[in-house]
Amino acid sequence: MNSTDDSSLTHLDYCLTGPGTVGGRYMRRFWQPVCRSEDLPGERALPIRILGESFTLYRGEGGTPYVVGQRCPHRGTQLSVGWVEGETIRCRYHGWRFDHSGQCVEIPANSAAFAASMRIPGYPTVERLGLVFAYFGEGDPPDFPYPDFVGHGMVETRVQELGCNFFQSYENDWDLYHAAWTHRTGGLHIPVDPARITFEETAYGVVMRSVRETGLSSTSVLLLPAAIRLPVPTHNALAYRKAGPAWRDTYLFHVPTDDENHLVFVTQEVRISDDELPTYRRHYADYLAERTAMPVKEYGERIVSGELYLADALNHPNLVTLEDYIAQVGQGRIVDRSQDHLSRTDKGVMLLRQLWLRELRALKEGKPVKNWEPMGERPDAEAVEAVLRHEGTGVRKPIGV
Ligand code: FES
Numbered sequence: 187m188n189s190t191d192d193s194s195l196t197h198l199d200y201c202l203t204g205p206g207t208v209g210g211r212y213m214r215r216f217w218q219p220v221c222r223s224e225d226l227p228g229e230r231a232l233p234i235r236i237l238g239e240s241f242t243l244y245r246g247e248g249g250t251p252y253v254v255g256q257r258c259p260h261r262g263t264q265l266s267v268g269w270v271e272g273e274t275i276r277c278r279y280h281g282w283r284f285d286h287s288g289q290c291v292e293i294p295a296n297s298a299a300f301a302a303s304m305r306i307p308g309y310p311t312v313e314r315l316g317l318v319f320a321y322f323g324e325g326d327p328p329d330f331p332y333p334d335f336v337g338h339g340m341v342e343t344r345v346q347e348l349g350c351n352f353f354q355s356y357e358n359d360w361d362l363y364h365a366a367w368t369h370r371t372g373g374l375h376i377p378v379d380p381a382r383i384t385f386e387e388t389a390y391g392v393v394m395r396s397v398r399e400t401g402l403s404s405t406s407v408l409l410l411p412a413a414i415r416l417p418v419p420t421h422n423a424l425a426y427r428k429a430g431p432a433w434r435d436t437y438l439f440h441v442p443t444d445d446e447n448h449l450v451f452v453t454q455e456v457r458i459s460d461d462e463l464p465t466y467r468r469h470y471a472d473y474l475a476e477r478t479a480m481p482v483k484e485y486g487e488r489i490v491s492g493e494l495y496l497a498d499a500l501n502h503p504n505l506v507t508l509e510d511y512i513a514q515v516g517q518g519r520i521v522d523r524s525q526d527h528l529s530r531t532d533k534g535v536m537l538l539r540q541l542w543l544r545e546l547r548a549l550k551e552g553k554p555v556k557n558w559e560p561m562g563e564r565p566d567a568e569a570v571e572a573v574l575r576h577e578g579t580g581v582r583k584p585i586g587v
């Protein structure tokens with residue numbers, strides 16, 4: 187089955203997101219997460235790579251994060267190795283200084299007029315949901331579309347790098363059926379009849395509803411261009427310890443670093459009482475130590491290359507993430523969708539491709555694209571709350587662990 191219904195667009199159009207590409211133009215119309223808040227301390231700068239371009243991310247003395255161009259226009263030094271001064275950043279090489287809009291405000295040993303004539307790009311930035319987001323498109327950014335969590339819990343974030351194109355892992359969000367097989371080894375094996383998965387396009391996204399064979403119903407909201415909000419069972423290592431709640435209100439954001447690599451930012455609300463917090467924090471610290479000792483990307487690449495068997499890594503603290511890694515990276519760095527043979531289990535994947543193609547076609551032809559509204563009240567809120575209160579996780583220990 188062809189992966190596109192429009193001969194002027196191919197599957198590569200939604201994979202390639204570098205500057206000037208139609209996919210890149212589409213992605214740049216949206217706020218993109220670029221860093222976890224906790225990875226950017228005050229008065230520090232970081233180099234970041236997003237959508238095939240490099241930038242400088244820094245946090246001003248007042249606590250606000252900013253994104254400006256990567257390099258100093260004097261002789262090209264990377265600004266992230268410089269100093270944050272107030273709300274500005276100073277280049278380490280010869281001291282040129284820029285404000286957060288990218289305007290040069292000082293050139294030592296030179297005139298103010300020379301400084302006023304120099305600038306680098308500056309990008310709108312916001313900090314929400316435990317993440318820093320930036321807008322890389324033209325004109326004013328859209329309203330921030332992702333509402334805060336409502337349960338007044340603790341916000342926990344993670345970021346995972348995958349060695350494949352971002353669209354592969356976003357397709358996975360639309361592919362609920364994969365859980366029955368990808369996570370069969372020991373993570374999250376919850377069979378679902380494809381006929382009991384439905385999709386409804388709304389003003390803010392696509393609502394995916396399902397009823398699992400266990401009777402558990404679930405509602406996820408797929409938010410274009412590449413995000414999802416859904417209840418997620420607590421990951422393996424914490425679930426085994428019964429640390430924290432069994433389910434978490436979760437956003438996943440898929441962001442290309444370049445065309446063959448991407449980041450998945452995860453932000454979750456952990457609803458936990460003050461009494462439980464100290465114990466939970468101890469478990470979480472242990473979990474992070476285990477996770478650091480067994481990096482998902484390293485283990486995933488070793489399994490895909492044949493150097494390691496998944497069966498020999500069943501004690502991995504993020505087994506579910508590792509299973510997803512090897513399935514998605516196992517498709518290749520950029521899967522050739524012209525070779526797909528789609529089936530009735532791929533309803534969501536087909537719909538995602540149709541939606542992206544619809545929007546890319548409009549963009550390419552200079553026609554209006556859909557302005558997705560910010561997500562308001564959560565659909566099926568009562569049912570979702572019931573899932574978030576659910577005691578059983580559905581996460582099983584793998585056999586032999
Ligand atoms: S290279 Fe930045 S001030 Fe010279």
Ligand SMILES: [Fe+2]
Nearest residue numbers: 365368369510
């Ligand atoms: Fe998965």
